[in-house]
Amino acid sequence: MTKKNKSAIQRRLIPTYIFLIIVSFISVFPLYWMISAATNTSTDVSRGRIIPGSHFMENFRNLTSQQPLWRALGNSFFYAILTTVICLLICSIAGYGFEVYHDKWKDRVFSILLLAMMVPQVATMVPLFKMFSKAGLLNTAVGFILPIISTPFMIMMFRQNARSFPVDIIEAARIDGLSEVRIFFQMFIPTMKSTYAAAAVITFMNAWNSYLWPKVIMTDNKAMTMPMLIANLITGYVTDYGMLMCGVLFCSIPTMIVFFVLQKQFAEGITGAVK
């Protein structure tokens, strides 16, 4: 009886499956095409070849001879990891502070901070560029990270998640004589792993993918990031699609790995954030 029921349910879900398969295909296909194009010659790509070829090394050699691939990869990794570590520390301690010690004034400060969400990047670009060039921060990692290490979104996410952190634990720890700082580092951080994972995924991806700000302050090729490098590949009149997609592949792999490794924790962390 139950078995029959189950198969009836599955049969009713067939349109859902078909729809989801189509959506999944559309979602994944451009990425598959990117990978396959990275292994084909530009002419084959133009002819519409979609099966992987054997010209990856050729595309890769063309790319490294034209662009400082390793340097850009290294830069992007360095900037993105630095941003993630500092951003998580600053924003999580702030989110925790806003939630655990909340009072009228802190709530007010928090709602003012949320206003910063509405400040468009392009509006702060000119003043920040002037400030940073005066301070000698052009083409430096510090210049890259400073505007993005503290974001209202991250603070909000940690604040929301801190709500699920039991007050009893804090009280018990206080009675045991732990200082407020140690409660945060020894109790809060270890219990909130999935929140940190979600925050790390979002921050790393944003930092790695950011384009406008690096384009503004990284005036020297030596400080170039991956998105800047691949954007350079279409400046000529003829585009070498194989080489271009090879570059795009190198720009996409790190964020994809980060996402796949932390996928489960990412979903859990987001669930806590929208509660």
Add this chain to the structure above:
Amino acid sequence: MNSKKKGMSLLGKQRAAGWTFLAPATIMIAIMSFYPMIRAFIISLQTGAGANMRFADPIFSNYKRILADKVFQQSIVNTFLYLIIQVPIMLVLAILLAQLLNNKDLKFKGFFRTCVFLPCATSLVSYSLIFRSMFATDGLINSILIKLGILSTGYNFLGNSASAKIVIILALIWRWTGYNMVFYLAGLQNIEYSVYEAAKIDGANGWKTFWKITVPLLKPTIIMTFIMSINGTLQLFDESVNLTKGGPANSTITMSHYIYNTCFINVPNFGYAAAMSFIIFIMVAVLAFINLKVGDTRD
């Protein structure tokens, strides 16, 4: 407890700890967002370049210039076109997908979820370049259409202003639907399944359940994603720069792209760029405010 600060009560100590905890982030936002915003307003009242910046003679002359700037007006029209068409389609699709994936009888849930989210793992520049290549005159879409006999020669999708806009909108939907879906899925998982069971017993069909239960309970998430999408769309930059280069003839250029060009390409004009960026700031603020108000009154 050590008694270094003897005069301080336990509560006072905690309050001080709270302020210390939130100080670094708050100060950073003040220096990196609020202060530059004020500076941007001051710069927007100035003309000249480099060390010779001085206040404009009619003080609002940069703002006056906006009224006569056809390209900036075009960029506003473009940006709002993307906003009005893309955001609703994307959010409805995202809720629909989340609703479908939240079915407990569905198999391969994890697989579907990963597939739909995967586009978000690519950088904005990456996917812009992928779509640019796919829709190029000698790109994949054209070669498929030619093979199917629909076209005889490659159609220049990015060379025609209407089709170029459509490509940008398609690309945006492709990139962001999964991202929004994750938030809805998380929101749905916080709704007790028994609520749905009860609705089923009461004889509500899927459509009714969706509008009477899912949407109201997801309202905070919907408002959040709506504000994030509006904010993101008004600031579109990477796609305009890399997918269409703003072309043909500025017909797909976005506000941020035009402001960037005003600052760093051609003859730099920081004052005028700051004036335009301040207009974007006001637009974002007004739209977010309306959004929050509308969200409130429906309670």
